[in-house]
Amino acid sequence: xxxxxxxxxxxxxxxxxxxxxxxxxxxxxxxxxxxxxxxxxxxxxxxxxxxxxxxxxxxxxxxxxxxxxxxxxxxxxxxxxxxxxxxxxxxxxxxxxxxxxxxxxxxxxxxxxxxxxxxxxxxxxxxxxxxxxxxxxxxxxxxxxxxxxxxxxxxxxxxxxxxxxxxxxxxxxxxxxxxxxxxxxxxxxxxxxxxxxxxxxxxxxxxxxxxxxxxxxxxxxxxxxxxxxxxxxxxxxxxxxxxxxxxxxxxxxxxxxxxxxxxxxxxxxxxxxxxxxxxxxxxxxxxxxxxxxxxxxxxxxxxxxxxxxxxxxxxxxxxxxxxxxxxxxxxxxxxxxxxxxxxxxxxxxxxxxxxxxxxxxxxxxxxxxxxxxx
Ligand code: PMP
Numbered sequence: 132x133x134x135x136x137x138x139x140x141x142x143x144x145x146x147x148x149x150x151x152x153x154x155x156x157x158x159x160x161x162x163x164x165x166x167x168x169x170x171x172x173x174x175x176x177x178x179x180x181x182x183x184x185x186x187x188x189x190x191x192x193x194x195x196x197x198x199x200x201x202x203x204x205x206x207x208x209x210x211x212x213x214x215x216x217x218x219x220x221x222x223x224x225x226x227x228x229x230x231x232x233x234x235x236x237x238x239x240x241x242x243x244x245x246x247x248x249x250x251x252x253x254x255x256x257x258x259x260x261x262x263x264x265x266x267x268x269x270x271x272x273x274x275x276x277x278x279x280x281x282x283x284x285x286x287x288x289x290x291x292x293x294x295x296x297x298x299x300x301x302x303x304x305x306x307x308x309x310x311x312x313x314x315x316x317x318x319x320x321x322x323x324x325x326x327x328x329x330x331x332x333x334x335x336x337x338x339x340x341x342x343x344x345x346x347x348x349x350x351x352x353x354x355x356x357x358x359x360x361x362x363x364x365x366x367x368x369x370x371x372x373x374x375x376x377x378x379x380x381x382x383x384x385x386x387x388x389x390x391x392x393x394x395x396x397x398x399x400x401x402x403x404x405x406x407x408x409x410x411x412x413x414x415x416x417x418x419x420x421x422x423x424x425x426x427x428x429x430x431x432x433x434x435x436x437x438x439x440x441x442x443x444x445x446x447x448x449x450x451x452x453x454x455x456x457x458x459x460x461x462x463x464x465x466x467x468x469x470x471x472x473x474x475x476x477x478x479x480x481x482x483x484x485x486x487x488x489x490x491x492x493x494x495x496x497x498x499x500x501x502x503x504x505x
Contacts, residue, residue, distance in 0.1 A: 136489035139467030140480040142339040149393045167389040184392030194328050201350040202378040202388050207318045207337035211243035217360045217370050218283050219248040225282035229253035234266040234290025266293040268434035279308035289320035292471040296439035304330040320441045324408035332356050341483050343391035346384040414481050414490040415440040421494045428501040446476035463496050
């Protein structure tokens, strides 16, 4: 068997230990005589798997008791709609929601919410015509135009395409008008470091980066935000109904939840989120150092204080070298480095499951390639 270093932005590499355990349990889970994919979601085996996954997630993130954890379907894209459907449409006093636009994903969320209700752009840092589509930093406090009556303030705490990450949750929370809940799309950096969940009203994340296979979407929601959906909302879209049914109104994505549960256990063995953060910082520093020391051969346009530890976009000074870079990287066993089509260049996604050795191999290759082609 041959496994490469996979830098794909998602679906992304999973911990080898987890995959091996899945393989071992695939046909017969713990003596059940069948695999998790094949068992009833209402049986005691799967119920136990779901409960353990939730308990481990609560422990990892330190989720306070007054928050519900939902395992939903539809991806983060469904949350772009489900958030306003639940938190905006039914609230008679708070009829508008604020969106901070820091990259393609928050822009998509903002556009989708416009289909549901009234939303305002509380800040955008898009500067057209620049590298990486112009999204290269977070807005400063004096650039924010926040509605104190907003139903919520939405942001994406890690822009997967542009590599812009919110590192200082506390500073962000301090800007919030009293009573306005913060809603965060954490799809591409959840579980990469500790987070103070109590600063957020709702956190959502698709699974296929740091959680497990695509198909399950995590929603962590403060209880007082439940039950705000207007009458007439489709049942399956109502957070309250999903919470009341323990994410089992209908058949949940059982296999994805099972693998996510194994990833949570793996994370606990890495020293939890603090342990993971230390490793992630080390990995990211290696790549940024290689870029910054390349004398302009490679360039990452993101402001230093918000460079992502998970997704590192970079361009080559000579775009004609893009193709040879990718071809030689692949030959060296480094996969998935092509940047998103909207920004071009390269992107190294170095999620939790990418080992330090994989990052070392990438940096070695980058240095070598620069030396040969400078
Ligand atoms: N938000 C972010 C930050 C993402 O990175 C992605 C997917 N790459 C999405 C939303 C959309 O996720 P999904 O494909 O699960 O709907």
